[in-house]
Each structure stands twice: as structure tokens, then as C-alpha cells.
Amino acid sequence: MRFSLSDKLLAYLLLLPAALVLFFVLLFPMVSTLLTSFGIELNNFNFTFDNYVRLFKDPEFWNSFKNTLIFVPISVIGDLVLGLSVALLLNQKIKGRKFFRVLVLLPWMIPSVVTGATWRWMYNPISGIINSILLRVGLIEEPVLWLSSKSIALFSIIMANIWRGFPYVMLIMLTGLQSIDSDIYEAGTIDGVNSWQKFIYLTLPNLKKNIIVVLALTTVWEFRQIDLVKTMTGGGPGSLTEVLVSFVFKQYFEFFQFDYASAIAVIMSVLMLIISIPYIKGILAD
Secondary structure, eight states, X not given: OOOOOOHHHHHHHHHHHHHHHHIIIIIHHHHHHHHHHTTOBTTBOOOOOHHHHHHHHOHHHHHHHHHHHHHHHHHHHHHHHHHHHHHHHHTSOOTTHHHHHHHHHHHHHSOHHHHHHHHHHHTOTTTOHHHHHHHHTTSOSSOOOTTTOTTTHHHHHHHHHHHHHHHXXXXXXXXXXXXXXXXXXXXXXXXXXXXXXXXXXXXXXXXXXXXXXXXXXXXXXXXXXXXXXXXHTTTOSTTTTOOHHHHHHXXXXXXXXXXXXXXXXXXXXXXXXXXXXXXXXXXXXX
């Protein structure tokens, strides 16, 4: 028996598997987390704001929130500056350019857990290579406690995070640089524009959309970065390097405070949404 489907119905049927995947992977966990944060569960329908009240009174939450506000902006700016700088360098006609482009991508291709373990070894105060080099060249007189010092522990993780993340930014920036018409630079040279002016008035305006995309994606990703923190310090010593995502992980999987962890996750989602809105508007405006 033959039957025919309209194009519209066929399109919906073809999209149905993807829609089901999105529902179970994204929408269902989001709704479940939101309900749990208000104390609503299968066997408990008592609506309450207790978790949010506890959250705003919890000094550990505010400590992780403060660390996140340090960790995320510095990581994003570091990724952007280093990624753009390397992209500008690799966009030049230099010998072995293709080889160096592949080489620079390696930190991004390595799993974050491996990156964290490697940098933890490099930061080791006794056998780490960083202290060894600095001692030999005379820049320090005694080993530095990179991951234990109150003043530099978080920044030590940030340095490792920037090293891991800048190749992705470089890739997007390099794509944007290669799409810029070379005639623009030739016209600027004829008009007597120097290299710095070319970068400010020609390169950056043409990279605007790429920069917006990079800022949006890396900001969200850095908010969710947990692998390096858990691998390198576990949020310690104490809560010195605890960020929001590792705080959620600890509350959920170590302390089994599911409702409280859900409330923190909701606050994180709201923060990421607020931060992403200007970037999304910028992309849509173009």
C-alpha cells in the first residue's frame, strides 16, 4: 500500500529525532534542576526558597563566586589577547607556517584533565620544571608554592587555562584574518598608514564578528571549566581556588546536597545568560 506525506509533515518527522535528543539532553535536565532547586521532587511537592536563602547567606558560595569573577574574565581576556597575537603571527608569510599552525593547536586538542595533571607536575615546588628553570636563571631564591600560595594559586590555574584555551581563539581569529581583502592593506600602505594604524583601523573592525563569537563562547566555557580546577587543586587548599562550577560539583557529588547544588546551578545559568545576551545581540545586529 502506498501513501504520501506532505513536505511539511516529512520535515517535522525528520526533525523529530533531533528534537527528542535536545529534550532529553537539555530541556529535561534544565527543568528538573529548576524544580529541584525549589525543593520540588517526585515525593515532595513543597515549594520553598530555602535553598536560595541559604545560598546568599553562605560565605563559601560568595568565595567561589568571587573566584569565578576573577577566573573567567582573566581567562577570556588572556585567551583573546594571546590567540589574536598568535593568529597575527601565523597569518604572515613565514617558513613552516602550516607546521606551526598545527603545533599551536596541540594544547587545545589535549584533554583538560591531561593538561591539568601536566601543569600540576610543572608547578610542583620540588620536582617541577618551572621552579627548576627560575632557580637556575636566578629569578627566584627558593621554590615557589604555585598551587598553595594564597596570592598566586588561582592565577597559576588561570595561566594553565589560558595555555589550554588560546588555540581555539587563534583558529577563529586566523579564519577572520584570512577573509580580509588584502587590497584594504595595500590601499592603507599607499595612504601612508603604519602597521599599528592598520591593526586598529583595518584589522580589528573586520574581526568584530569573530571577536564577539569568541567572547560569547569562551565566557560560557570558562564558567563551566571544572577539569583543570579539580585536577590541579580540587578547589583547595581549603577553598582557595574554588569556583562556582567546582562548588556545585562538590555539593552534588561529595555532600549529596542535590537541591542546594541545583540552586547554585540555576544562579550560574542566569549569570551566563545575562553575560551572553550582549554578544548574541551583537551577532544578530550584524
